[in-house]
Amino acid sequence: MAKLDETLTMLKELTDAKGIPGNEYEPREVMKKYITPLADEVETDGLGSLIAKKTGEENGPKVMITGHLDEVGFMVTQIDDKGFLRFQTVGGWWSQVMLAQRVTVVTSKGDITGVIGSKPPHILSPEARKKPVDIKDMFIDIGASSRDEAKDWGVRPGDMAVPYFEFTVMNNEKMLLAKAWDNRIGCAIAIDVLKNLKGESHPNVVYSVGSVQEEIGLRGAKTAGNKVQPDISIAVDVGIAGDTPGVSEKEAQGKMGDGPQIILYDASMVSHKGLRELVISVADELEIPYQFDAIPGGGTDAGAVHLAGEGAPSLAITIATRYIHSHAGILHRDDYENAVKLITEVVKRLDKETVDKITYE
Numbered sequence: 428m429a430k431l432d433e434t435l436t437m438l439k440e441l442t443d444a445k446g447i448p449g450n451e452y453e454p455r456e457v458m459k460k461y462i463t464p465l466a467d468e469v470e471t472d473g474l475g476s477l478i479a480k481k482t483g484e485e486n487g488p489k490v491m492i493t494g495h496l497d498e499v500g501f502m503v504t505q506i507d508d509k510g511f512l513r514f515q516t517v518g519g520w521w522s523q524v525m526l527a528q529r530v531t532v533v534t535s536k537g538d539i540t541g542v543i544g545s546k547p548p549h550i551l552s553p554e555a556r557k558k559p560v561d562i563k564d565m566f567i568d569i570g571a572s573s574r575d576e577a578k579d580w581g582v583r584p585g586d587m588a589v590p591y592f593e594f595t596v597m598n599n600e601k602m603l604l605a606k607a608w609d610n611r612i613g614c615a616i617a618i619d620v621l622k623n624l625k626g627e628s629h630p631n632v633v634y635s636v637g638s639v640q641e642e643i644g645l646r647g648a649k650t651a652g653n654k655v656q657p658d659i660s661i662a663v664d665v666g667i668a669g670d671t672p673g674v675s676e677k678e679a680q681g682k683m684g685d686g687p688q689i690i691l692y693d694a695s696m697v698s699h700k701g702l703r704e705l706v707i708s709v710a711d712e713l714e715i716p717y718q719f720d721a722i723p724g725g726g727t728d729a730g731a732v733h734l735a736g737e738g739a740p741s742l743a744i745t746i747a748t749r750y751i752h753s754h755a756g757i758l759h760r761d762d763y764e765n766a767v768k769l770i771t772e773v774v775k776r777l778d779k780e781t782v783d784k785i786t787y788e
Contacts, residue, residue, distance in 0.1 A: 431596075434619075435596065435603075437461055437615060437618070438594065438603065438605070438611070438612075438615055439594040439605075440457045441454060441457050441458065441607075441611035441614055441615055442594050442605035442606055442607045442608065442611045443593075443594055443605075444456075444457050444607075444611070445500075445531060445533055445538075445587070445589040446496055446497055446498060446587075446589070446607075447497055447498060447499070447500035447501070447502070447517045447518065447587045447589060447642075448497040448517050448518060448639065448640040448641070448642050448643045448646075449497075449517070449639070449640060449643075450497075450533070450587045451475055451496040451497050451637075451639045451640075452475075454496045454497075454498075454607075454611060454614065454637070455471075455475065455477050455496055455637060455639075458477055458496065458614050458617075458618065458637045459477055461618045462477070462479045462617075462618045462621060462635060463479070465479070465481065465618070465621040465622055465624075465625055466479035466480055466481050466621060466635070467480050467481055467482050468480050472647070472650045472651050472654045473650060474639050474640065474646065474647050474650045474651075475639045475647070476496075476636060476637060476638045476639050476647040476648075476650060476651040477496070477636065477637040478634055478635075478636050478651055478654065478655065479617075479621060479634065479635045479636070480632065480633070480634055481621050481624060481632070481633045481634075481635070482632045483624070483627075483628060483629030483630055483631050483632065483633065484628075484629070484630045484631060484632070484778075485632075487629075487630050487631035487632055487778065487779060488630075488631045488632070488658040488659060488777055488778070488779055488782040489631065489632050489634060489655060489656065489657045489658045489659070490631050490632070490633050490634065490657060490658065490659045490660075490661070490774055490777050491634045491636060491651075491652065491655050491657035491659070491660045491661070491732060491739070492616075492617045492620055492633065492634070492635050492636065492661050492662075492663065492770060492774075493613070493617065493636040493637075493638050493648055493651070493660065493661070493662045493663065493728045493729070493732060494610050494611070494612070494613020494614040494615070494616060494617045494636070494637060494638070494662075494663045494664065494728075495610045495613060495614070495637070495638045495639070495640075495641030495642070495647065495648070495664070495728055496610075496611075496614060496637040496638065496639055496647075497518070497610075497639055497640055497641055497642050497647075498518070498589065498590075498606065498607035498609065498610075498611070498642070499516070499517065499518030499519060499520060499609070499642050499752050500516075500517050500518065500530075500587055500588060500589040500590065501514040501515065501516055501517060501530065501567070501587065501588040501589070502514060502515045502517050502585060502586070502587055502588070503532065503567070503582060503583070503584055503585065503586045503587075503588060504584055505584060506574045506577045506578065506582060506584070507566075507574065508573065508574050509571075509572070509573065509574075510569065510570075510571025510572055510573050510574055510576055510577045511544075511566045511567065511568055511569075511571075512532070512541065512566060512567040512568075512569060512577070512582065512588075513566055513567075514565075514566070514567055514588060516562060517587070517642070517643065518642030518643060518752070519642065519752050520562065520752060521752065521753075522559045522560060522561065522562050522565075523559050524750075524752075524753040524754065525543050525562065525565060526543055526544075526545055526560055526565065527542065527543065527544070528542070528543050528590065528591075528754050529541070529542050529590075529591040529754075530542065530543060530567060530588040530589060530590060530591055531588065531589050531590075531591045532567065532569060532582060532586055532587075532588045533586055533587050533588070533589070534580065534581035534582050534583065534586050535581045535583070536580060536581025537581065539569050539580055539581070539582065540569070540570075540591070541567040541568055541569040541570075541588065542567070542568050543565050543566070543567055543568075544565065544566055544567070544568045545560045545564055545565050545566070546560075546564070567588060569582070589606075589607075590606045590607075590753075590754040590755075591606075591754075592605060592606035592754050592755045593605075597757070600760075601684070601759050601760045601761055602683075602757055602758075602759060602760075603757065603758055603759075603760055604755055604756070604757050605755065605756065606754055606755055606756070608665050608746075608748050608751065608756040608758055609642075609664070609665045609748065609751045609752065609756065610641065610663075610664050610665055612663075612665060612746050612748070612758060612763060613662070613663035613664050613665070614637045615763070616663045616746075616763065616766050616767050616770065617635035617636065617637065617663060618635065619767040620633070620635060620767060620770050620771050620774065621633065621635050623767065623768075623771040624771065624774065624775075627775070629774055629775050629777075630775075630777065630778035630779070631658075631774065631777050631778065631782075633774055634655045634657065636648075636651050636655070638651050638728050641664075641727075641728055645695065645726065645727075645728055645730055645731035646731075647728075648662070648728035648729075648730075648731035648732050649731040649732075649734075649735070651732070652731055652732035652734075652735030652736075652739075653735050653736065655735070656735060656736040657732065657735065657739045658739060658740075658782050658786070659702065659739060659740055659741075659777055659782055659785070660729055660732040660733055660735075660739045660740070660741035660742075661702075661729070661741070661742055661743075661744060661770060661773070662727040662728040662729035662730075662732065662741070662742075662743045662744070663743075663744055663745070663746075663766065663770070664727045664728070664743060664745050664746075665745055665746055665747075665748040665751050665756070665758070666681050666688040666690070666720055666722070666745030666746060666747050666748065667679040667681050667720065667722065667747065667748075667751070668681050668682065668683050668747040668748055668749045668757075668758075669681050669682065669747075670682040670683055670747075670749075671749055679720075680718065680719070680720055681718060681720050681745075681747035682718065682747060683747045683748075683749065683757070683758060683759040683762065684759040684761055684762060685716055685718050685747070685762075686710075686715065686716030686717040686718055686761075686762060686765050687715075687717055687718075687744050687745065687746060687762055687765055687766035687769060688717070688718050688719065688720045688744065688745040688746070688747055689703060689706060689707065689717055689718070689719050689720075689742070689744060690719075690720055690721070690722065690727070690742070690743040690744070690745055691703070691719055691720070691721045692721040692722070692723075693721070693722040693723075693724075693725060693726045693727065693730070693743065694722070694723065694724050694725055694726050694730075695725075695726025695727065695729070695730020695731070696726060696727075696729050696730040696733055696741060696743070698729075698741070698742045698743065699733070699740035699741055699742060699785070701740060701784070701785035701786070701787075702740045702741065702742045702785050703742055705773060705776065705777075705781070705785060706742060706744070706769065706773055709769065709772050709773050709776065710769055713768070713769075713772060715765050715768055715769045715772075716765060717765075717769070718747075720745070727743040727745070728743075729741040729742060729743045740782075740785050740786055744766055744769070744770065746758050746759075746762045746763055746766060747759070747762060
């Protein structure tokens with residue numbers, strides 16, 4: 428594995444952390460460790476979203492940058508008499524990427540390794556073999572021989588299970604492979620924007636947020652947005668990379684390495700035209716590459732934050748990522764770094780006059 432620099436070490440710690448919706452303690456602690464030295468104050472809301480505040484100009488516009496802490500995963504719902512675990516998906520899963528994958532079950536007595544299993548194909552009918560296995564027919568095998576043994580190991584209904592995957596820098600060192608890019612990359616960007624602003628003057632108050640429970644309905648962004656009441660909101664998330672075999676440009680335009688994606692439309696929000704135009708003009712001025720995308724299904728935290736209080740002009744900026752909502756995704760380091768640069772420069776320009784102009788465009 429390539430030697431990890433400071434940035435890669437942070438990305439490894441963020442993606443290695445285990446945290447499904449409602450269980451975000453580990454990634455929150457990692458984000459808190461990195462962002463606290465950069466912020467004036469750090470607090471949480473009632474659901475557990477992390478909110479780091481950095482004041483540039485007192486009483487300046489409130490700018491909220493949000494990445495979500497949670498990753499898609501599983502919750503143990505039952506332990507059967509032979510020690511196998513039944514589970515509920517938490518967040519969106521496609522059954523074909525789950526079977527035979529390794530997971531970590533997080534218990535009060537420590538982590539336990541498991542694997543997602545089902546009936547072997549040898550005893551299925553020819554018709555059944557042709558169909559994907561239903562998630563309801565899957566289970567997690569932790570090697571226990573009975574319900575009592577699983578309980579003795581600390582397993583309880585309600586425990587989370589997360590995909591197991593090791594952060595890896597690929598042969599092309601710009602290509603980064605890990606679990607939970609959705610959306611620890613957004614948390615990393617929120618951290619690094621504050622890092623870029625350290626010692627810089629800016630005309631506003633920046634709130635870098637690690638929200639909870641995005642994958643099950645943008646819930647933490649709703650409470651954090653109501654707490655902050657931002658004047659401007661930017662959500663940072665993963666986007667769809669359409670640069671793999673079998674995907675047409677009509678289905679997905681995004682290409683890794685071509686810059687951050689400016690989302691025009693998704694199922695949760697129409698991006699704010701005035702804010703979008705500012706972001707594009709800054710990118711053009713500084714020759715930061717970018718690409719557009721529109722996603723008819725799904726949404727980002729901006730979909731919740733833009734409705735907070737009286738409403739806030741909002742935009743989603745995403746990082747084209749392959750194989751999201753599976754055990755492992757790939758993204759391009761240049762896209763991450765260009766997103767940090769772009770958002771930092773946009774923040775520097777968001778003074779009261781500019782925000783007022785944007786709001787009423």
